[in-house]
Amino acid sequence: MFLRKLKNKLRSLALVFLIQFSLAINSPTLTAFVLAVSARKINSLGRLTVLCLRRSIFIDDVQAMARWSGQIKYVIIEREHLRLVLYHFLTRVERETISETNYYTSNIGQAGKQRYYAYLNKMFPTLKKFINFEAGLAGNFGYIEQQELARIFLEKNIPFFVLHKEGLTFAGVDQATANEYVKIYKTFKFIGSKMLFYNQQIFQALVNLGIPGLNQDQAVVVGIPRMDNYFNSAGTDQPSNQVVLFSFYPSDKFFNFSGEAGGKKLATIKDIAYNFHLWLMRFAANNPKIKVVIKTKYAQQYLDYVTDIFNKNFRKKINNLVITNLGDASKLIKDSRVVLGFKSTTLLEGIIANRFIISPYFGDIIPNDALDYFTKYPELVKYAKTEKELSEWILQTDRYLDYNQESKNKFLTDLIYLPDGRASLRTEQAIINTIKNNK
Known part of the structure; x- marks a missing residue:
């Protein structure tokens, strides 16, 4: 395990160095070569090739599409590598201030964005020659490093798709609430051929918002491909004596509190989240025959949040407790009797897998709020x-x-469209049809 992590770390550092070197010598061809040779391939037997920008949860959807539909070959490049290229053309202050929300509404980094576009435009033919893709695909339409790349795709008459993995609306809320929620995207633009949605409400809300570049004809509801893993293997997975908590970081989940009153609420929420993690750690200590896994997001800050809770409350290791930022969420759910968490699609996966779901209670602090x-x-x-x-x-x-x-079925229909295990097929077919119609 250690040697594999070391190898991956050294490989990552080498790729960053090579990209930075290619930028230093102003060689779009070398940049394209590094991106191409470092790309990961999924489903080499697919009859069409699509270039993907990597994001963890999004790649779970891609893997599901490859498994349950299998018509497309996916070649995945690191989104962070593209960001290196963008940042090369921005000043330090511009890198710190440019964001998804102000990308199209301010002049921050305007000259740098133009130089980034020009560099990508020179790089693009070589990248296409190496990978031979027929479309592009990403998991969000707001990523700043994606904007100029998507623009180039369209200018060259190559379709670009977004499988919108963000903004999963909450089961049972009315359309007016969903419309209010998506106002966080009001300064965005959609640069692409078609946006694919997880459910009907988020589709309608974003279309209603009137985002430049997005209309009813460019949007289609497909469901959540990775959920097919559970529908199509229902009844075949027997859980072990294990429980899993998909850790949640309070500041991420409750980002809309402001002012003194909001600050007090957020402080209470943080206490509840802290205790929820601590309770499960104590449960592990008191029940050594039950394996307890606390899975965090990959970034170090999320792992540190949980390990800090442990270190402040326990003096020695708990043998049946695993705290990790690695591992496949789907396997953890299938192997567990109980799934714990808050406002995470892993809880939906747990429902489909017929697992027992436990969440912290915030209702006394934020009553009647669709959180x-x-x-x-x-x-x-x-x-x-x-x-x-x-x-x-x-x-x-x-x-x-x-x-x-x-x-259960009504709940799933609200959130994932049709609970039929065919989201992967619908998603790939929407991509394939658009590629064919574009030729």
């Missing part, structure tokens, strides 16, 4: 208000696990 997937479906989740409740539910899942199938 939880289960706001209108509380029967599908257990909200742990105390450490005792959390422990009791984990130890007695058979007693409490009893999903109403009608409620």
